[in-house]
Amino acid sequence: xxxxxxxxxxxxxxxxxxxxxxxxxxxxxxxxxxxxxxxxxxxxxxxxxxxxxxxxxxxxxxxxxxxxxxxxxxxxxxxxxxxxxxxxxxxxxxxxxxxxxxxxxxxxxxxxxxxxxxxxxxxxxxxxxxxxxxxxxxxxxxxxxxxxxxxxxxxxxxxxxxxxxxxxxxxxxxxxxxxxxxxxxxxxxxxxxxxxxxxxxxxxxxxxxxxxxxxxxxxxxxxxxxxxxxxxxxxxxxxxxxxxxxxxxxxxxxxxxxxxxxxxxxxxxxxxxxxxxxxxxxxxxxxxxxxxxxxxxxxxxxxxxxxxxxxxxxxxxxxxxxxxxxxxxxxxxxxxxxxxxxxxxxxxxxxxxxxxxxxxxxxxxxxxxxxxxxxxxxxxxxxxxxxxxxxxxxxxxxxxxxxxxxxxxxxxxxxxxxxxxxxxxxxxxxxxxxxxxxxxxxxxxxxxxxxxxxxxxxxxxxxxxxxxxxxxxxxxxxxxxxxxxxxxxxxxxxxxxxxxxxxxxxxxxxxxxxxxxxxxxxxxxxxxxxxxxxxxxxxxxxxxxxxxxxxxxxxxxxxxxxxxxxxxxxxxxxxxxxxxxxxxxxxxxxxxxxxxxxxxxxxxxxxxxxxxxxxxxxxxxxxxxxxxxxxxxxxxxxxxxxxxxxxxxxxxxxxxxxxxxxxxxxxxxxxxxxxxxxxxxxxxxxxxxxxxxxxxxxxxxxxxxx
Amino acid sequence: xxxxxxxxxxxxxxxxxxxxxxxxxxxxxxxxxxxxxxxxxxxxxxxxxxxxxxxxxxxxxxxxxxxxxxxxxxxxxxxxxxxxxxxxxxxxxxxxxxxxxxxxxxxxxxxxxxxxxxxxxxxxxxxxxxxxxxxxxxxxxxxxxxxxxxxxxxxxxxxxxxxxxxxxxxxxxxxxxxxxxxxxxxxxxxxxxxxxxxxxxxxxxxxxxxxxxxxxxxxxxxxxxxxxxxxxxxxxxxxxxxxxxxxxxxxxxxxxxxxxxxxxxxxxx
Numbered sequence: 009x010x011x012x013x014x015x016x017x018x019x020x021x022x023x024x025x026x027x028x029x030x031x032x033x034x035x036x037x038x039x040x041x042x043x044x045x046x047x048x049x050x051x052x053x054x055x056x057x058x059x060x061x062x063x064x065x066x067x068x069x070x071x072x073x074x075x076x077x078x079x080x081x082x083x084x085x086x087x088x089x090x091x092x093x094x095x096x097x098x099x100x101x102x103x104x105x106x107x108x109x110x111x112x113x114x115x116x117x118x119x120x121x122x123x124x125x126x127x128x129x130x131x132x133x134x135x136x137x138x139x140x141x142x143x144x145x146x147x148x149x150x151x152x153x154x155x156x157x158x159x160x161x162x163x164x165x166x167x168x169x170x171x172x173x174x175x176x177x178x179x180x181x182x183x184x185x186x187x188x189x190x191x192x193x194x195x196x197x198x199x200x201x202x203x204x205x206x207x208x209x210x211x212x213x214x215x216x217x218x219x220x221x222x223x224x225x226x227x228x229x230x231x232x233x234x235x236x237x238x239x240x241x242x243x244x245x246x247x248x249x250x251x252x253x254x255x256x257x258x259x260x261x262x263x264x265x266x267x268x269x270x271x272x273x274x275x276x277x278x279x280x281x282x283x284x285x286x287x288x289x290x291x292x293x294x295x296x297x298x299x300x301x302x303x304x305x306x307x308x309x310x311x312x313x314x315x316x317x318x319x320x321x322x323x324x325x326x327x328x329x330x331x332x333x334x335x336x337x338x339x340x341x342x343x344x345x346x347x348x349x350x351x352x353x354x355x356x357x358x359x360x361x362x363x364x365x366x367x368x369x370x371x372x373x374x375x376x377x378x379x380x381x382x383x384x385x386x387x388x389x390x391x392x393x394x395x396x397x398x399x400x401x402x403x404x405x406x407x408x409x410x411x412x413x414x415x416x417x418x419x420x421x422x423x424x425x426x427x428x429x430x431x432x433x434x435x436x437x438x439x440x441x442x443x444x445x446x447x448x449x450x451x452x453x454x455x456x457x458x459x460x461x462x463x464x465x466x467x468x469x470x471x472x473x474x475x476x477x478x479x480x481x482x483x484x485x486x487x488x489x490x491x492x493x494x495x496x497x498x499x500x501x502x503x504x505x506x507x508x509x510x511x512x513x514x515x516x517x518x519x520x521x522x523x524x525x526x527x528x529x530x531x532x533x534x535x536x537x538x539x540x541x542x543x544x545x546x547x548x549x550x551x552x553x554x555x556x557x558x559x560x561x562x563x564x565x566x567x568x569x570x571x572x573x574x575x576x577x578x579x580x581x582x583x584x585x586x587x588x589x590x591x592x593x594x595x596x597x598x599x600x601x602x603x604x605x606x607x608x609x610x611x612x613x614x615x616x617x618x619x620x621x622x623x624x625x626x627x628x629x630x631x632x633x634x635x636x637x638x639x640x641x642x643x644x645x646x647x648x649x650x651x652x653x654x655x656x657x658x659x660x661x662x663x664x665x666x667x668x669x670x671x672x673x674x675x676x677x678x679x680x681x682x683x684x685x686x687x688x689x690x691x692x693x694x695x696x697x698x699x700x701x702x703x704x705x706x707x708x709x710x711x712x713x714x
Numbered sequence: 715x716x717x718x719x720x721x722x723x724x725x726x727x728x729x730x731x732x733x734x735x736x737x738x739x740x741x742x743x744x745x746x747x748x749x750x751x752x753x754x755x756x757x758x759x760x761x762x763x764x765x766x767x768x769x770x771x772x773x774x775x776x777x778x779x780x781x782x783x784x785x786x787x788x789x790x791x792x793x794x795x796x797x798x799x800x801x802x803x804x805x806x807x808x809x810x811x812x813x814x815x816x817x818x819x820x821x822x823x824x825x826x827x828x829x830x831x832x833x834x835x836x837x838x839x840x841x842x843x844x845x846x847x848x849x850x851x852x853x854x855x856x857x858x859x860x861x862x863x864x865x866x867x868x869x870x871x872x873x874x875x876x877x878x879x880x881x882x883x884x885x886x887x888x889x890x891x892x893x894x895x896x897x898x899x900x901x902x903x904x905x906x907x908x909x910x911x912x913x914x915x916x917x918x919x920x921x922x923x924x925x926x927x928x929x930x931x932x933x934x935x936x937x938x939x940x941x942x943x944x945x946x947x948x949x950x951x952x953x954x955x956x957x958x959x960x961x962x963x964x965x966x967x968x969x970x971x972x973x974x975x976x977x978x979x980x981x982x983x
Contacts, residue, residue: 059818079720085821104775107784119787121768238778514756521750522959523954533953535746542747564962 010649011046013376018043021273022050024302029272031297034306036670037610040275043306044247044586045077047273051245052084055225059087062243066093066254066283070547070608074247095218098225099124102216105235113228115293116212123215128547129554129578130217131158135578137205146198149191150631160632162217165203167638169219170255170287172226175203178638185637187647188540194404199632215554221470226257230264240265246272252290256640259292266299274300282605283633285627292640295601311610311673317341319676320669326697327662341705342564343675346698350682353391358540359615360395363596363678366613367401374402376612378597380604380668382623385685386414402595406603413574417537417646418544420444421516421524422571427472428501428515432568434575435470449493449526456486460494473500512567513549518539551579551671591707601664610671616678625661663691717743717929722830727867728921731928732864733944738928740950741935752948753963767848769797769898770816770833773848777806777815777834782930797850797898804896811838821875824925830872843877845869845893854900861907867917869893870909889912 011022021043032040052058057077060164065071071091078088092100100121102109110118125133135158138146147157179200210220229341246269247260248254267273274296281290297303298324309317318340326332347356359379366372381388389405392461396403412418423444424434436444438461446457463482464473474500475483475491483491504515520541524531531537535611548570555566573579596605597604598612601624627635636656637648669676678698684690731738735828740746753759762979772785772794782802789795806813813836820829847865860866870891878886891909938945938954945951946961 076720077825079722079820081719081826083820083821083822083827085819085876087818088820103771105780107775107780107788119790122790235778258886482800511757514751517749517751517756521949525748525750526956526958535744538749539747545749701765 009042009046014043014046015039015310017304018046022046022305026051026054026056028302029266029269029273029274029300030302030304031300032304032306032584033276033278033294033297035309036277036280036667037309037311037312038279038306040306041249041608044249044273044275045073048074048089048533049077049083049248051271052086052089056245057087058084058089058197060244061089061243062246063089063091064094064097064246064248064254064258066250066258066288067606068093068096069606070250070253071691072608074249089247092553093172094225094261096256098221098229098291099227101225101235101239102221104238105229105232108234109228110214111225112213113224114211115384117214120214122460123213123219123554125210125215125217125554126550127159127162127218127534129551130215130552131155131211131578132573133215133490134158134206136162136574137209138202139200140199146202147195147632150195152631157632158578160220160630161199161202161206163633164199165207165217165219166222166636167287167633167635169226170224170257171289171638171640172257172260175207175219178203181638181642181644182634184645185634185642185648187649195632206276218372222257226261230261240268244270246274246530248272249276250275250277250280250295251293251296252276252278253288253606254293255287255385256289256292259289263296263299266296279663282602282663282667284639284660287635287639289640303565312670313343313673314672315339315341316676319343319701320666321696322701323665323669324662326700327411327693329659330700332700336704337706338705338708340701345675345677346678346680346702348680348682352388352683352685354394355617355679355681356388356391357616359677359679360392360399360401360450362615363396363401364399372612373594374596374682377615378599378604378611378613379615379617380599380601381617382601382621384598384600389598390549390687396596404595404597406597406599406607408550411675412540412543412547413577413579415449415540416443417531417534417540421448421519421541423573424448424497424501424519425512425515425567425571427470428506428519429567429590430470432571433470434568434571435700438465438467441465441472445494448497448524448529448531449485449490449533450532452490452493456490460490464498472501474498484666489528496528497523511552512570513545513552515567516545516548520545523634547579584667601668605664605671610673612672612674613675614668614672616668616676616694618681618684618690619678620680620690620692621684622690622692624664625657625693627657627660629704658693661697665694713714717826719826721826723823723826723925725830725863725868726922728868729864731924734939734948735931735936735946736938736954737950739933740953743936746950746953748949748953750952751960752949754948754960755962756960758962762850762852765791765794765797766848768794769850770848772798773801774816776801777813793899799901800898802907803901806834806836809836809838811836818877819872821872823875824922825926825929828868828921828925829873830869832869833872833874838883841890843873843891845873845891845980846892846918847895849895849897850899851897852898852901854905857905860895860905866893866907867921869908871914871917871921874909874914888912 011019014022018039021030021032024047032043034040038557048061048063063071063074074089074091077083106122110122133184135154138154138158138161142154150157164178165175173181179193179196182196186192186196207220208360209215210217218222224545246262248268251259251274262274273319276290276293281288312320322332322336322340345354347355347358349358363377367374379392382407393403419440420443423440426432426434426436427441442457442461444452445460446452449457452460459482463478466473466476478486478491500519504510505517510518520531520538523529525538526532531541549571552566555569570579599607634648636642680695682689727738727742729982730741738776740748768791772788775785776782806969813834814832815834817832817835818829819832820827832845833848836844836846838844847869870888870893874886874891888909888911892906893909894904894906896904938956942956945954945956947963951957
């Protein structure tokens with residue numbers, strides 16, 4: 009978009025005098041980010057070195073627009089603005105200034121390099137602390153998967169870092185707000201004990217999880233002369249987008265830093281704060297406005313239509329007040345439509361048909377359509393993928409926490425690793441071996457894979473036997489080609505098993521390159537499998553490199569330990585998918601509603617799937633933590649009651665629907681389903697609120713919606 | 715095929731193109747993740763990369779003003795200690811001029827952007843510009859090998875155009891630029907190149923032509939290299955039916971830019 013295409017209000021932001029600090033707020037879709045991008049370009053055009061501009065965002069996906077524009081050939085020669093999250097900035101500063109900060113921060117071995125923990129390696133170290141305690145009866149009254157137990161303990165530590173309170177206050181804060189049985193306080197205390205033991209281990213072994221990185225940045229680096237001098241002299245201009253989705257500690261740092269910037273543009277969406285369950289704090293973001301010399305509000309949406317505006321208001325009122333009194337504009341009717349179905353497959357077929365109709369007959373482009381759901385399960389993703397592919401429609405999915413260990417390619421290589429290393433005594437089951445052979449050997453179908461497994465796999469020894477002694481008739485039945493490929497694989501595994509000393513990540517790379525991706529094997533030209541195996545290898549390598557520097561286990565056991573932890577679901581359970589670039593591709597997007605909101609892009613048509621689902625409303629069950637209590641806006645000593653839970657969920661849902669509608673420019677197709685994926689009938693808060701609107705429409709204009 | 719407008723050309727991806735058109739296509743256009751081993755011995759390669767990463771970080775920390783004693787305390791590897799001592803002997807602290815380390819510069823070029831990341835840029839009081847590149851390989855290649863590398867063409871060109879644009883000086887004299895490959899394992903035999911207007915113009919024309927050629931190509935035109943030996947050191951060899959095992963690399967230089975800690979995406983964590 010050229011400068012001349014900007015609205016007068018946007019042009020005014022771009023033209024503000026250089027040394028101005030502005031707080032720009034307004035609804036999503038009012039053109040704030042576009043104005044900020046042009047402001048950034050304007051600064052650079054005035055001769056400001058691009059590398060002196062800091063673009064801060066709460067989540068990487070929110071910065072795509074900035075990234076794209078500075079990489080176009082139109083931008084001037086020079087450096088690039090730094091586009092960072094506060095967590096990214098913290099990690100970068102720790103890496104650079106570690107030699108001067110490690111000792112003061114309490115690390116036992118300050119001359120050793122820092123080990124940055126990923127979520128999964130943090131869970132691994134935490135598990136080493138919690139597992140013995142579980143044997144002693146800790147968390148006995150909590151029915152929760154160990155992984156979720158670990159992630160909630162880490163979440164408590166993260167909350168202490170992002171909100172800015174000491175980790176030893178976690179249990180006290182949770183207990184003070186707990187309105188249920190007194191026995192829960194023991195659980196909170198145990199959770200805190202584990203968190204503090206984990207912190208102690210980190211300090212002893214130079215390990216830095218997210219919470220410790222942020223604490224070191226705020227408590228030690230930000231106060232260090234050298235680091236502060238570096239930051240304040242390197243970054244002279246600030247653009248802080250979606251400040252309302254960031255943590256209060258990030259706002260504290262910016263509040264202190266603001267006087268040092270020559271210019272600042274802080275952007276905040278109203279009625280947002282979708283990441284509040286992660287600690288986002290729109291209240292403290294707004295307080296940054298008081299430190300700016302100018303406050304500007306963008307009032308009008310550049311995206312949604314008048315009927316959609318009315319739908320936003322009606323839905324919000326209906327959710328919060330449970331009724332629609334007073335004025336009600338019936339043009340809302342054109343902004344949405346309700347489509348009821350009995351079963352899931354019916355709704356999927358209908359959506360695919362409707363999308364085809366939009367693409368073919370109405371000249372809509374695929375990236376103008378999004379299909380939104382509270383959660384995106386594997387089966388739902390697969391169903392959509394299959395049907396859209398049949399129709400030749402490109403699709404794309406956002407699924408930020410997809411489980412790597414559930415990928416068939418990953419399961420296959422792990423089974424093969426177990427076969428290659430009988431010394432681990434991790435014998436794969438016959439099912440696993442059959443699936444691995446079927447997914448590995450070209451032309452090997454289920455029946456042949458089963459025969460190979462029955463005849464040639466010894467589950468007692470956990471090893472494969474040679475194909476050569478198999479009776480001729482059976483060899484013919486299996487085919488010699490498959491036999492030859494099987495033998496190639498078996499011999500390779502045997503040969504590398506004999507080596508025995510190869511680290512698992514190297515072993516997997518060799519297995520992939522020398523066998524699985526060669527002609528005659530199914531990973532050859534299978535880019536999805538290659539990508540999944542690549543991510544597994546990266547995870548494995550990070551684990552090895554962290555463990556090699558630590559002292560928990562000896563080097564020889566690392567590979568076995570990694571496989572065991574994958575099997576138990578502790579490792580390779582989560583990874584962040586790469587959203588960058590994907591959002592721009594010309595395809596229909598299928599996404600959880602939250603992920604779409606965090607991609608900061610509008611769509612012409614939205615499909616809301618299963619509006620009766622409780623998933624739109626209910627927050628995750630987290631018995632060891634609490635996002636609203638471990639929050640700066642929570643009055644300590646107050647009890648968290650059912651009424652508050654209900655009211656908060658209603659407000660959160662209203663925020664989500666408001667956010668979605670503000671990112672829609674034409675029409676929302678709302679699909680209700682009688683029987684959900686689990687076979688249950690649901691009537692959640694969203695469908696109830698929509699029914700309130702429909703009743704009102706019927707009384708005012710004889711509405712046509714069902 | 716038309717590349718996306720936001721595509722950035724670098725010495726690494728252009729070198730890929732020169733080495734094998736197909737590799738460029740797979741890596742840069744398809745962005746294919748292909749986790750095969752590039753070259754053997756894989757453990758030694760990893761160690762060398764980690765050592766290179768640490769050395770680059772130490773140099774950057776040095777230029778940030780972190781006390782030398784604090785940095786020296788961080789070093790436990792003997793080889794790195796030797797490299798570090800060799801670096802300190804260069805005595806950058808006593809040099810007069812302007813220093814920038816780990817500086818990324820990109821310029822508009824041939825309808826795209828062309829980017830270079832400099833380990834150290836030094837401008838002395840006489841207006842002479844020195845580009846330093848730390849090379850942490852265990853073998854020092856011949857000068858001829860380096861002359862032909864894309865890095866030797868792109869780094870001086872980008873800085874020339876950048877300085878020219880910054881000063882609105884179309885007549886900026888490229889002869890004020892020297893490119894120095896400095897090997898901490900061979901501190902006394904840096905390989906340096908002067909730059910000239912003739913070289914600048916030749917590089918500019920050559921690179922423009924190359925980028926135009928790439929952008930014009932369709933998928934089947936990105937053909938496999940005829941020098942099959944290259945495939946021994948390429949992770950895509952299985953996809954291209956060009957071999958099974960990785961070649962043993964004893965002389966080949968590890969291109970640090972590909973694995974540089976500062977290309978590492980911190981935010982991805």
